[in-house]
Amino acid sequence: MIRKSHIPKLDDFMNGGIPEGNSILFCAYPGVDCEAFGYEMLNGRLEDGDVGFIFTNVADPDSIIYEFNKYGWDLQTKVNKGQAFFVDGNSNFIGAPPQGKYIIKEYSQIEEIILNAIKDVPEGIGIINNLSMLIDYLGYDNTLNIINKWNKYAKEEKTTLIYIFTEWDYEKELIDKIKDAVDGVIQLKAIEERVIIGQGFMVAKASWTKPSDNMVLFFVLQPGGVKVYIPKLLVTGPYNAGKTTFVKAISTKSVSVDRQAFEEFPTTIAMDIGHLNYNGFFADIFGTPGQERFDMILDILSKESVGAFILVDSTAPQTFARAKEMISKCRAEAIPKVVIANKQDIKGALSTEEIRTQMKLSENIPIIPATVKDKKGTEDALNALLGLIYGD
Template identity: 80%
Template structure:
């Protein structure tokens, strides 16, 4: 039986999730967020009423409960109800009182204690955090032998074991042995490409399926957990099409620079900046001004954009040529894009099919009917762009 990981996009790459009884390693470069992946998987499984445990040698249980709270997850109640428990491998080593159902006084006990913990959670999930510190205590060979025994026993009990591993400066042979001991491996790494600096994950191994080899940028939010990170989405289109309203409508937070024009409409003369948190995705949104005198800004804003929304006024076909020009100026021809046919509630509004014909747009470009002030079509537009970027 496949169990979800509850990490955005990861289940798609893993063929639906992780089979019960299989092991999964999150292998992270130093400095990359990794504990959250294990914690989020545990949280999701506990919400399904599965049982679970955390073995921790990097923080005491109270600290981990506090971390869960920051993500918006209630671990304390699960512990109080005996649905989850800790194997405390840190407290006694810093002179603090031991906590949790089990505790480790010396690392010669660790193999037996974790086997007991696995036995306590049939068909559940166990988190081993952090495997790198286990190597420091047990040594290379004993760690590999211990991990193999845990994985064999976990398969017998249908327990999913999740390992967190910070890949310090270990010998490649040891790292390869650790990865070979696992049914699945997710590689977490830092990314520095041009001006994009972030973190990404990819599935390096999944014994139960052929994994996708895509690298996905991610961001960790508190509250929220792991989110797929889209570094820049552009929102452009002619003057008065509704770009600023769209940015504000999809954003959890946004900032605009506005100036009152010579008329009844406020006009954006610089740009709109927003942040979107939607269905496990976190994106930065940049809206452009529509007037030709600000076209120089288009070239600046378009750099590093990975997707674009083109907002048009459905009642103003005379502006469609300008919309096509802006698509070209901001290089949106080369990236996934969605056209938003705004003002569909007004008399004379052209249908998406009529707009496609007038603008000579291919069938591969979605055109979404919208009434942006009422947020009609806004989520449909977001869904359409996410499908273009990452598939269904």
């Protein structure tokens, strides 16, 4: 049976999810968020009705419950109902009152206690946070030996084991052995140029399938949890095509930056900025002015765009040439893009096929019929562009 990870896009890269009884290692570079991945998987499985536990040696149970609350998840209720429990490997070592179904008083107990915890959650999930601390307490060889025993027993119980591992300056041979000991490895990295510009994950190993080698940028929101992060989506098109309305329609929050230009052009211009939080995706959205005299702004905003929405007024075919010009000027020819045929509610609006013919657009560019002011077609446009970006 395949179990969902509940991490956006991850299941798509692993042929639908994780076979029950398999073990997964989230292997993170220092400084990269990693606990949220384990927490989100546990929360998702608990919401599915499964049982689970967290072994923690990095924080006390109250702190973890508080973290769950910040993500918008209610772990305390699940613990109170007996659906989830803690293996507390932290409190005794920092002088705090111990909590949990199992308490680690010394690390010679850890192997047997986790085996008992696995037995308590058949077909459920267990989170081991953090494997690095176990290595520090137990040493390399003992830790590897214990991991192998836990994984073997978890397969028998059909329990999913999730290891959180911060990849400090351990020997490469040790890291390779840890990765070999589990069924799947998710690598979490900092995306760097001169400075760190983001964080990403990719499936480095999945024994049950050939995983996608795509690197996905992610962002951890509180509340919200792990989201696929798209740095910039561009919204452009001719004047009066409906760009501002579209940005507001798809954004969790948005703002229009207005500036009165009295000197040469007595008109109001606007740049629209929005933030999207949709189906596990988080993105920044930039809408451009449509007039030709502001094409310099279009050139600036288009840099580093990951995808583009091109809005056209379905009732104004005389603007289609300008729309094609804007596609070229914002370099949208080289990135995934969706054309939105707005104002379909108005008499005389051209069909999507008529627009495709007049604009001479290839068949691989989706054209979505829409009435943006009523939000009709906006979700279809979002799904189409996100599918192009991530190959759905």
